[in-house]
Amino acid sequence: MLLALGLAALCHLGGRAEPLGALDPAFAAWLRDAPKTAPYEEIATRFLEAAGRDPAAYRASLGALEREARAFFAERAAPEAAAKRCELLAEFLFDVRGFAADGDLRLAENLFPDAILERRRGYCLGLTLIILDLGERLGWPLAGGAAPRHVFVRYAADPPVNFETTLRGESHSDAWYRDPAGARGTPEAAPVESLTRRQLGAHLINNHGFLLLEQGNGAESRKEFLAALELFPGLVEASMNLGVAHAREKRFDDALLAFDAVLSAWRNDPYARLNRASALASAGRARDAVAEIEKLLATHPRLPELAESVERMRAALNEARAWAEAQAVTVALHRALAAEQGVWPGIPGSYFRDEGFEDCAKTRVDADISFRWRWESPLAGVPRDHFAVRWQGLLEIPAADHYTFFVTCSDGVRLWVDGRLVVDSWMRANDNVTMGEAELIEGLHDFRVDYFEYYGEAGIKIVLAPKRAEFPLPLASFLKHLRPAKEVAPKK
Ligand SMILES: [Ca+2]
Secondary structure (H helix, E strand, C coil): CCCCCCCCCCCCCCCCCCCCCCCCCHHHHHHHHCCCCCCHHHHHHHHHHHCCCCHHHHHHHHHHHHHHHHHHHHHCCCCCCHHHHHHHHHHHHHHHCCCEECCCCCCHHHCCHHHHHHHCEECHHHHHHHHHHHHHHCCCCEEEEEECCEEEEEECCCCCEEEEHHHCCECCCHHHHHCCCCCCCCCECCCCEEECHHHHHHHHHHHHHHHHHHCCCHHHHHHHHHHHHHHCCCCHHHHHHHHHHHHHCCCHHHHHHHHHHHHHHCECCHHHHHHHHHHHHHCCCHHHHHHHHHHHHHHCCCCCCHHHHHHHHHHHHHHCCCHHHHHHHHHHHHHHHHHHHCEEECEEEEEECCCCCCCEEEEEEECCCEEEEECCCCCCCCCCCCEEEEEEEEEEECCCEEEEEEEEEECEEEEEECCEEEEEECCCCCCEEEEEEEEECCEEEEEEEEEEECCCCEEEEEEEEECCCCCCEEHHHHEEEECCCCCCCCCC
16 A cells, blocks of 8 residues: 555644644745756755754764665675666665654654654655665665655666655556556546656655644645645645645635646546535535535545545535535445445344443344334343444435434434434433434435433334325335445345
8 A cells, every 4th residue: 555645635633743833935945946966965955954954963864874775785796787776775774774664644754854764764755855865875866756646766777667665665667656447546647757856845845834734834834835836836736735725724716726726637536526525515515515526436436535525524514404415425425335335235233231332242234123122131242221222324215205204212212314313312211202304315325323221121113204105114124234344144
């Protein structure tokens, strides 16, 4: 798994590390006029100075590393072939010297080369800068390489050899970095290319800005994203980060413009679409947000961040009382997931040995929510009194209609559809008879029921009545769940 680079998302909240100061703009000014062959050591030195750090410590550590590397290569009759050299470099850095990749993008120590040398841990960009500096000292023709959201090392040879810092120096083809299948969310038609030194410097500024943004310093971060874009207008990551900075400060029009810039460079980029959809939802443009999610699902239904993002967006829409749109994003997500995983009847129920949903005894799939346990325990290992059940799965609505949930239970119950509380009767009562109503659109909805038994008789029964139907229907025919990895075969 590659480490993402400088990818800000609307979901991240800042402020856990020591506050960073803004970069001295002198660094960007120097990069603008620096010669094409400015040494990597000078880039690292000026970057550290601009960040208010001590470059002397970096240079001393790198000098020591260089001496060790020279001794290591001298013992091994240093080969001339690029691929072999890269293999030996990987062995030296990762096996002998113990360097490791650290995926935490919000940790400043993973970016600054002096801190990386001290900790022997860093993320792709910081590790790359160190290796470029070291390689240049050894007289090797190294350059930075860039794929979307990622920077790596390239040895200029025929053919060039790529050196993946986050995978212990493994060598992979450009096609591997491009990954058009989108399994890693790599945008279509995104280039894999070598970086000039100025472009590498722009990456450093962008990632420094990302740290500021994550710390909640939006104003200074935007200055750095703009400085990075001025040096390297094709730095799509900086446009993305700029959009996130705008969105967090509720300048949604500016944010949308920035995300559009990302999408024009990286067609169908799923993260730009997610950020766009979030910004639209936050701006109150619920229908446009749903349309954006539909587009995203068409190209990247398996994106790991998808479910969480949709849930957050749905919460925002529910809060704005855009009920239909909140349902629409959920139904769209489930349609895509169902096509991948399959939908099974029944709903998973987790049975707890307490009333507070803390001590789970068992999770099983229940065909219906219709139980009369009376004075008995619901299942082995769960007490007769003071227990709780949480059912969580899908509700398949066959046609848009006004639906009423009728619940009888002992004792308390709460019921949610697509994150919206529809039934709320959380109390001790042996004859708890309650109901709730909702306009529901067609499709697979999120469905959750929390139930607790206090004392005495226990049981719960839920039926569902569409306005058009003559009688309430058993819930069983509506209950579904996505097939998890491990599951017993469903009954019937
Ligand atoms: Ca009871």
